[in-house]
Amino acid sequence: MAMTLLFISETDRTDWWQSELSRASPGLEVRAWPDIGAPADIDYALVWKPRPGELAKLPNLKAIFSLGAGVDHIFADPDLPEGVPVTRIVDANLTAGMSEYVLLHTLRYHRNQPVFDRQQRDHVWDMRMSEMRQAYETSVGVLGLGEIGSDAAVKLSALGFSVAGWSRTQKSMHGVECYAGEAEFQAFLARTRILVCLLPLTPATAGILNAAAFASMPRGGYLINAGRGGHLVEDDLIPALDSGQLAGATLDVFAQEPLPPGHPFWDHPAITVTPHNASITDPRSVAAQVAENIRRQRAGEPLLNLVDPEAKY
């Protein structure tokens, strides 16, 4: 029997996904929202930020596949159909892309590059010898030691940084000092000069990047947030930067995306903004994973990368 998948994304390249999905799953009919045809035809939905209520219109939905590693964009729907399994992306290319982003911005702060950018603009030649640090003197703390955070932490450690990670359950990783749970959060922050957020957005992690957290870090620290905008209490960031508690922040994700034109983050000299492209799901590697989950669902086998609806990640 022919199966039908509905592709919902207002930002991804629909034509590219359609051709990769057709290649990975011959015979699969792929429809692109909003041209859904008869809602009862839809068996699967592959989605990025579906509008609330859209999935509830599909009476025969068998599985919801997130187009990203994160699934907060799915659980944000108050009308999400109950009992339909949700899967997410785990992909070596997605992970590698994020580690590149983390290494790039960590190195930029470690090497004081924002200062040298300003010096060039002002035609200043100053080697700033007294500010030179070895990598082992820069402590980096990674929030989230999952598929993505653990890769970034190990690669940072391989460069010689003093790396710690924080997760919900205790981990043991070579070269990474592992902290877990709320009880160890303060100790983790206290040793962290560059704080990297790679957590999923859940009710337990929303607003975790706030004034109290910044105050627990050594003065002059940095924030790199590539998790989700909802992790950051936006109103707490600029005061932390202006007081010198934080020296800089790199943000890839925002409470509202695209970042609104008049938002103060755009022009703040200590903030680097990237347009939620720290790492992008590549249909060339991920379409096969979607096809495999369709095969598994049809065969009654366990789905890959199934999300726990209670924990919401």
Ligand code: NDP
């Ligand atoms: P995983 O589910 O593999 O890992 C999540 C990690 O966060 C785990 O280590 C988990 O702990 C930890 N965690 C979750 N809740 C808590 C909590 N309450 N307290 C402490 N630690 C917690 O996710 P991924 O690594 O695949 O992805 C992480 C996130 O990265 C995504 O959800 C998404 O938001 C973001 N992302 C952003 C992208 C971008 O372009 N900006 C691209 C891709 C992902 P434990 O191991 O104990 O369960």
Ligand code: OXD
């Ligand atoms: C993701 C993302 O979750 O792109 O994969 O943010």
